[in-house]
Amino acid sequence: xxxxxxxxxxxxxxxxxxxxxxxxxxxxxxxxxxxxxxxxxxxxxxxxxxxxxxxxxxxxxxxxxxxxxxxxxxxxxxxxxxxxxxxxxx
Numbered sequence: 001x002x003x004x005x006x007x008x009x010x011x012x013x014x015x016x017x018x019x020x021x022x023x024x025x026x027x028x029x030x031x032x033x034x035x036x037x038x039x040x041x042x043x044x045x046x047x048x049x050x051x052x053x054x055x056x057x058x059x060x061x062x063x064x065x066x067x068x069x070x071x072x073x074x075x076x077x078x079x080x081x082x083x084x085x086x087x088x089x090x
Contacts, residue, residue: 050069053065054066064078067081
């Protein structure tokens with residue numbers, strides 16, 4: 001059986017049992033023990049602010065900020081990257 005078929009069948013069963021609303025986001029029902037909600041909305045930079053910050057940074061921090069902005073990675077994700085994580089062939 002193809003994975004997407006199994007996922008479709010599983011989601012249909014979960015919805016029919018009432019665990020997930022058919023038009024809702026299933027991840028909204030997930031609760032993490034001792035988890036907390038974001039207390040404030042994150043600050044979103046304008047293009048001009050982003051470019052101004054890039055102009056002030058030196059390497060390797062400039063590259064790290066570009067990777068974070070383009071790929072949506074966190075600082076810990078970027079710091080953990082290794083050369084074998086990149087596929088230069090594709």
